[in-house]
Amino acid sequence: MVSFVFARPSFLWFLIAIPLLILIHFLTLRSVSRRAVKFANFEAISRVTGNQVLSNNFGLLVIRLIIFSLIIFAVAGTTLWYQGEGTEFDFALALDSSNSMLVQDFFPNRLEAAKAAAKNFLDFVSSNNQVALISFTGIPTVEQELTTDHEAIRQKIDLLDIKPVGGTDLGGAIISSVNQLLQTEKQRVIILLTDGQGNIGPETENAIAYAAENGVIINTIGVGTSVGGSLFGNATRSNATAAILRLNEETLVDIAQKTEGNFYKAIDQKTLNEAYVQIASLTITRVSRNLTLHFLVIAIILLMIEWSLINTKYRTLP
Incomplete structure (x- = not known):
């Protein structure tokens, strides 16, 4: 049987901010879209964005939500408990x-x-x-x-x-x-x-x-x-x-x-x-594994991936 225990469960309340992050994402998307329409040089847009005036890719949103969640779980001190061979x-x-x-x-x-x-x-x-x-x-x-x-x-x-x-x-x-x-x-x-x-x-x-x-x-x-x-x-x-x-x-x-x-x-x-x-x-014992460091490492890797994407494939116009 697998279960999760949190050393600081009060930090989990920050997860309710996820809907707000989604809303901010789409509002930002809409704002960028309006600015992109004002960009008159569509030939330049094509060279910069690959024929996409605006990337409405949801991949960045998913990555950001995962990063946010991982940081929250790390701060909350998540520990995994499972049954393992002693x-x-x-x-x-x-x-x-x-x-x-x-x-x-x-x-x-x-x-x-x-x-x-x-x-x-x-x-x-x-x-x-x-x-x-x-x-x-x-x-x-x-x-x-x-x-x-x-x-x-x-x-x-x-x-x-x-x-x-x-x-x-x-x-x-x-x-x-x-x-x-x-x-x-x-x-x-x-x-x-x-x-x-x-x-x-x-x-x-x-x-x-x-x-x-x-x-x-x-x-x-x-x-x-x-x-x-x-x-x-x-x-x-x-x-x-x-x-x-x-x-x-x-x-x-x-x-x-x-x-x-x-x-x-x-x-x-x-x-x-x-x-x-x-x-x-x-000999079957309850084994614990603290996931804090794991979550932080994954979050950092995803942050690097996000930074790479927004500066290459998914970069937006000024």
Whole structure:
């Protein structure tokens, strides 16, 4: 949304003088016309004005009105406000790649749905935003260090798969993500996507405190439903019992609240994509641009053009 703000709006009242300027223009035009008729040497007129006794060109009027308006807007201190991509954010994407992400309450499973949404997120952030990628199971792995090369991040996301290491280390994932973001002076944001089944590694509370101390915001996305799904889907195995894994919301809500972030619950692919888009929308900021100097420069250029025209093509007879 675009809007204009004026530091000295009272000067805008001078714009009501525009009709008066138009009237003066035509009165002057009429006066010059009368004097031109009295000029007896029409051959000289032809040489001077190019067969035009009087130029009734409205171009000069338009130029003068624009110059007048630009000066008024400049004096009024016009500032343009618009929505632009914020470049003051850098992100760490932390994706759970533990066995629980194979649950098929998403199609084809939680991990593949998360990968698709994470890649979609990259379409909504500025190319100037740095992004790091961390996967975590029983141990966290930095798949891609902080970079503005979003294509490299996409490729690393495509390569993500379930790790053979057991467990889910939420605390370690947070600490590794924070360590990546310590390289930047911008606002640090972690997007932690998991089913919340943290069970090993550093205490989550210690990791949260570490993030808060370093000014890192953690937005958490819970993937899964309250009902849960089977780790083996509809397959039947003679020697295996399908595990029913449900989303653990409490831990993720706690992480987000204690780091000034937000918790998003994703129950299907649509809500998962929406969660990432909402986080990306936080990087859309209101940008201001003072137009005073711009207006003055344009007004000066137009004044030079007008001066050139009235001394050449549109000059009038004495």
